[in-house]
Amino acid sequence: MSTQAKSLPQGGPDFGQALKDGVIVAIIAFALLGPLVGLRTDQNMANELIIQNRLGLAAILSAIVGAGRFLLSAFVYPWLTARGRKTKAAVTLAELETRATRARHLSIGGLAFLFVYPVLIISLVGVQGSIKWVDNFGVQILIYVMLGWGLNIVIGLAGLLDLGYVAFYAVGAYSYALLAINFHLSFWVLLPVAGILAAFWGLILGFPVLRLRGDYLAIVTLAFGEIIRLVLINWKAFSGGSAGISSIPKVTLFGLYSFDVSAPNNFAKVFHLAASSAYYKVFLYYLILLLALLTAFVTMRLRRLPIGRAWEALREDEVACRSLGINTTNTKLTAFAIGAMFGGFAGSFFAARQGFVSPESFIFMESAVIVAIVVLGGMGSMIGVALAAVAMIGGTELLRELSFLKAVFGNDFNPDQYRMLLFGLAMVIIMVWKPRGFVSVRQPTAFLFRRKTVSGDLVKEGHG
Amino acid sequence: MTEAAKPLLTVRGVRTYYGNIIALKGVDVDVAQGEIVTLIGANGAGKSTLMMTICGNPRARDGSIVYDGQDITRLPTHDIARLRIAQSPEGRRIFPRMTVLENLQMGASIDNLEFFDTDIQYMFDLFPRLKERLHQRGGTLSGGEQQMLAIARALMARPKLLMLDEPSLGLAPLIVKQIFDAIRELNRRDGLTVFLVEQNAFHALKLAHRGYVMVNGVITMSGSGRELLENPEVRAAYLEGGAH
Secondary structure: OOHHHHHOOOOOOOOOHHHHHHHHHHHHHHHHHHHHHEEEEEEEOOOOOOEEEEEEHHHHHHHHHHHHEEEEEEEHHHHHHHHHHHHHOOOHHHHHHHHHHHHHHHHHHOOOOOOHHHHHOOOOOOHHHHHHHHHHHHHHHHHHHHHHHHHHHHHHHHHOOOOOOHHHHHHHHHHHHHHHHHHOHHHHHHHHHHHHHHHHHHHHHHHHOOOOHHHHHHHHHHHHHHHHHHHHHHHHHOOOHOEEEEOOOOOEOOOEEOOOOOOOEEHHHHOOOOOOHHHHHHHHHHHHHHHHHHHHHHHHHHOEEEEHHHHHHHHHOOHHHOOOOHHHHHHHHHHHHHHHHHHHHHHHHHHHHOOOOHHHHHHHHHHHHHHHHHHEEEEEEEOHHHHHHHHHHHHHHHHHHHHHHHHHHOOOOOOHHHHHHHHHHHHHHHHHHHHOOOOOOOOOOOOOOOOOOHHHHHHOOOOO | OOOOOEEEEEEEEEEEEEEOOOEEEEEEEOOOOOOOOEEOOOOOHHHHHHHHHHEEEEEEEEOOOOOOOEEEEOOOOHHHHOEEEEEEOOOOOOOOEEHHHHHHHHOOOOOOOHHHHHHHHHHHHHHHHHHHOOOHHHHOOOHHHHHHHEEEEEEEEOEEEEEEEEOOOOOHHHHHHHHHHHHHHHHHOOOEEEEEEOOOOOOOOHOEEEEEEEEEEEEEEEEEHHHHHHHHHHHHHOOOOOOO
């Protein structure tokens, strides 16, 4: 014990040692990379073999490796040891209480941040510059947060693995697109209609698959997602085929102000602002934020009702549920329908935001991403799902920003192409590091005497 | 005492199949109000199948099951449960990720919630351990505690008939005694009718008013608990060597 304590740096990280580590690793890396990367053989016009000298590139790569090793030795390893030592000691109840309070403050702070985010961005980069940050990051991430929370009802709470969630997203999007164009109804009328239609399709899917469980259910839902997409591609008279539907009307500010440039009550004109699409983006941001919060609110309330508890019990043990007098058929159907309804809401928002829908947007990849968000977040955890959506969607959006890497890797380097590679790598790392998702703690829904935190030793899964 | 009592559960000529394999070959069982009736038998005799058949999963192919004057042979499982037949299935089947309190709530959810507070207090009197573990996850309880939770969850539905499938399975003798004492107490205090499927023949027959012995899907013997305990055949097959 004492020898171990001695070998661990006591007063912060040991930078000297870390630097030495880094330099050694960089030298080894250069020795390897020098011949491998630094020298390249090529043919010139006269078909002669020539050697291209790329030692500079090899040096840059070696420096990156060395720097990585330095960071690992200086910060990551000491932090990991410290963390390992801390968890060894039993966690006291008082500490858990403070941790729970901190988590509550954090989520309130996070919510406040979400509400001021567009204002913050506009004040930092101006109205025109804010479009990218509000639209690509804000709105895009929030759509997936909402989809994740909707699917969380089906997968996280009721435990039904649904791989075709994108079908309901498509139903919502096409409902809005078709009804708005053909019947000139406003977004605010069609939002509930899209939700109801998606819920209806959830029921239609629910009936035949009720007897299925686990893998079989997953396969059938996957097929359902594909069927919807193929119908949309091939039924050209109805959906416009793969060309999709364009010029879908924008959302209006409850009919008071429009965001159409030509409209007389255009928002920017009425308030004498410079014409910009940024106002619409900010409006969409708040709209999707409120829709996502509605999803979260409904889910949290439902969990405390008998139906929500029945969902969770269904996930745990179906036979036990039936022996307790729960109608498992109806319970599963409600989970499917309510999950689908939120997918439909998100879909109609998506159609209004894009102004264009086509079957291309509703491929299986979308379903897979949403399922990945739910699983990564920790099934059933709202905060976890939101964090996972930020990591997955924000992460891929960030890749577009990495064009400076072209300076390092040459002009034909396109970070976007590595999206899926990094995506998979990140999933593997997270699953190794946190196998039950970002937030694996399940909040109990019932308290008899008072809300109290239970020591972590007592809430881990055990065997009887 | 059984002659005067009103029949609560009447099973007549029930045959149950798993695919083409016959598991119950025409079973007759009676349970009167206020009785503890036990069903003993070797592994694979069909004891659990009978209990599951009463609950409608699997369904009986022939015969009839009448509960409280109502034919329940063709009723869906969840509707049978709502007639206040509570079942503590084999292997406990508590909800592992939900807390003890939530498990108990699940048991009560089909019935009127106004009794919840008194009922849960009663469960704490019966099984004080559950009160200590109230906010723990079901899956973190010991086997005996899980069994107590399974019984308490079944009782939260205020059943008229409590069916227990091997509550002593895999438990230490002391815990088995606690659980059997609790069953006796429930029967004496509230007149609760109990149908008990057990391998632990000695304890079960000592507890029960009447017992049935099942062999290969047929009832071969029946009688009062004491009669069966003293029966040489029963002793030879189920008690000698295995008795505590």
